[in-house]
Amino acid sequence: MSLFSVKMRSSARGTHISGAERIVGEQEIDEVCAAMSRRALAHGKGQPDSITITVSAIEREVVRVPALPITEATSRTPAEARDVVLGAIAPLTAHAAQAWELVTSVRDMRGAILFDAATGNRLEPDYARGVRVTSMDAATATGERPEAGSGKTRVADALVLASKVAHHPSVLAEVCISDDPDYTTGYVATNTLGYLRVPNMKPAGSAVGGRLFVVDTAAPADLIEYLEHTPVLVGES
Secondary structure (H helix, E strand, O other): OOEEEEEEEEEEOOEEEEEEEEEEEHHHHHHHHHHHHHHHHOOOOOOOOEEEEEEEEOOOOOEEEEOOOEEEOOOOOHHHHHHHHHHHHOOOOOOHHHHHHHHOOOOOOOOEEEEEOOOOOEOOOOOOOOEOOOOEEEOOOOOOOOOOOOOOOHHHHHHHHHHHHHHOOOEEEEEEEOOOOOOOOEEEEEOOOEEEEEOOOOOOOOOOOEEEEEEOOOOHHHHHHHHHHOOEEEEOO
């Protein structure tokens, strides 16, 4: 069966609001495009003035990876959430506190920070853009395989992305905080820890949000190629 990548990006006055993507068969394209449009119009960051949906045939091999197992922390405040995240990444980098400061201070980045575990330096070529993880979808068991008319759930979206990212051997950990003011649960993910949901990573109503990958690589270009261009389907854990 031929597969297609369907990607949505929305913005308002040039500022990124939301994005989504799917890997689907030809027969699903119409329905998925409609669902993505509805999703873009209902985002908590506001009404977009531009919605772009792109459909492209996938002409390279699709990699299949397992979903990370999901667990949940019991953090009740942003301070407790910070402690959970630092506890997870401190064994991986001596610069854990610096990583936290970065991910909680960036604004309106469309992609993720590549954070060198050994030095604490940023490795992405464009600090304003970051590295965008694309070309991925749920295969079967990250929840429902996206239900008709509504796209994927928030947790399934994030789990698919985290599972693709964690599959690469250069990625030690991911830290993510949603920039949606109405959503305060973020996560930290590693191949050994799995996908750990962390409640109260920021105060309600806050527009703080970012994504950071703690990495150990001598070839960041190869890692970026995988994150941005390799199609991945995520299946059962």
